[in-house]
Amino acid sequence: MGDMEELRRKLVNAFILIVFIFVSGVMGYVWLEGWSFFDALYMTVITLASVGYGETHELSANGRLFTIFLIVIGMGAFVYAISMVTALIIEGELNGYLRRKKMKAKIDKLHSHYIICGVGSVGRHVIDELYKTNRAFVAIDKDIVQLDKIHCKESILFIQGDASEDDILIQAGIKRAAGLVCALPSDKDNLFIVITAKSLNPTIRIVTRAMEDDSIPKLRKAGADSIVSANAIGGMRMASEMIRPKVVSFLDKMLRSQDASLRVEELSLGRESTLIGKTLREANINDATGLLVIATNNDQSGEYRHNPKSNYVFKNDDVLIVIGNAEQVNECRKKFNVR
Incomplete structure (x- = not known):
């Protein structure tokens, strides 16, 4: 986006330069040759456009020097403006196309x-x-x-x-x-x-x-x-802020703080999980990964167990509600083959 903004800024500057050259050309012919506004404008247009229709009136030596200066500066300004327009079209369209194509390839995977x-x-x-x-x-x-x-x-x-x-x-x-x-x-x-x-x-x-x-x-x-x-x-939320502000503050810091890494996450146990058949004590999840298991839920029964006891036996389709950071959650997924 920064490159495109810079390109647009250069294009605006080129347009302002062209307008300035036109105005300078008209004023120059009026001042040097004493022409009317229309004759000066006509001469400026055919000079900058390189049409070659010939002089409107006979030019003095100063007028001819001014015309040379106008052609050189004018052509340079036009070339600069055209290059900016071309870059704006090509870079804008090309970057947009390449970005969309790259994103599509990633999304497809x-x-x-x-x-x-x-x-x-x-x-x-x-x-x-x-x-x-x-x-x-x-x-x-x-x-x-x-x-x-x-x-x-x-x-x-x-x-x-x-x-x-x-x-x-x-x-x-x-x-x-x-x-x-x-x-x-x-x-x-x-x-x-x-x-x-x-x-x-x-x-x-x-x-x-x-x-x-x-x-x-x-x-x-x-x-x-x-x-x-x-x-x-x-x-x-408003009721909780009134009657349990410390709890709300704790959850906000844990869940919404830019610096906090702790999250309440859920881990699903499939048939392939090595936790199935083990007790919470035997699994020793806290020591192995640093995660704290605060509840369990079973998709089949819909039952929640808050603060499960150490003798709780993990079953297929159990969902563990845990507190920890992203690294600890990923470690648990790899170590115990959970989702």
């Missing part, structure tokens, strides 16, 4: 990634969290200005377009994606995206934003797995 629809005030916070926790994702938005705001971060992949269109979601790898976030400010738009996404990938997990409480049952019926109500979350 993604699997089990996330798609963020809407890069507004909410979508950017979703992107920040995924970026900090090294999750693969693709952002979609119609507005290139919004996309430029996130493009300053390295390695962020995005597509400019309407997320409710099948082609755009397919470009984002909807059929290979693990999840999709609808973060648009309109419940109607989010509803349409949920319907479209589920038709393309019935198993994808969808989390959507809801502005109005009346929209929640419609979004759930359309296939949204989780619905986040801005009004409900805001109300709960």
Whole structure:
């Protein structure tokens, strides 16, 4: 973006230079030869355009010297302006094409990634969290200005377009994606995206934003797995700030601080996990990775166990709720073969 801005600035300067040369040419002929404004303008145009129609009136020696000066300076300014226009067209189009092609190649290689629809005030916070926790994702938005705001971060992949269109979601790898976030400010738009996404990938997990409480049952019926109500979350947050401010402060520092690395994460146990059949004591996850297991959940039973005891036996489809940093989570995934 910086190079393009510099190119545009040079183009504006070249245009100003050409205008200045035209004005100087007209004033020069009026002053040196005593011509009328129209005759001076005509002579300036045919001189700079190198048409070669001949002199409007007989030129004096000073007039001819001025004409030579005008031709040399004018042609230089025109060549400079044309080179800037050419560079603006070629570099702008070429860079845009190469960037889109490079992003498409990277997106085509993604699997089990996330798609963020809407890069507004909410979508950017979703992107920040995924970026900090090294999750693969693709952002979609119609507005290139919004996309430029996130493009300053390295390695962020995005597509400019309407997320409710099948082609755009397919470009984002909807059929290979693990999840999709609808973060648009309109419940109607989010509803349409949920319907479209589920038709393309019935198993994808969808989390959507809801502005109005009346929209929640419609979004759930359309296939949204989780619905986040801005009004409900805001109300709960305000109540928590009033009655448990220290807890809120702790969670904010852990989850939202730019410097903090701790996160509450979840790890899923499949049949291939080496944790299955072991007790929490035998697994010794805290010593092995530094993670703290604060709860477990089983997808089959839906049961949560808070602060599980040391004799708890891990089972297939268990989900561990843990506190730790990204390195510790990745270490646990590798060491115990969990997702």
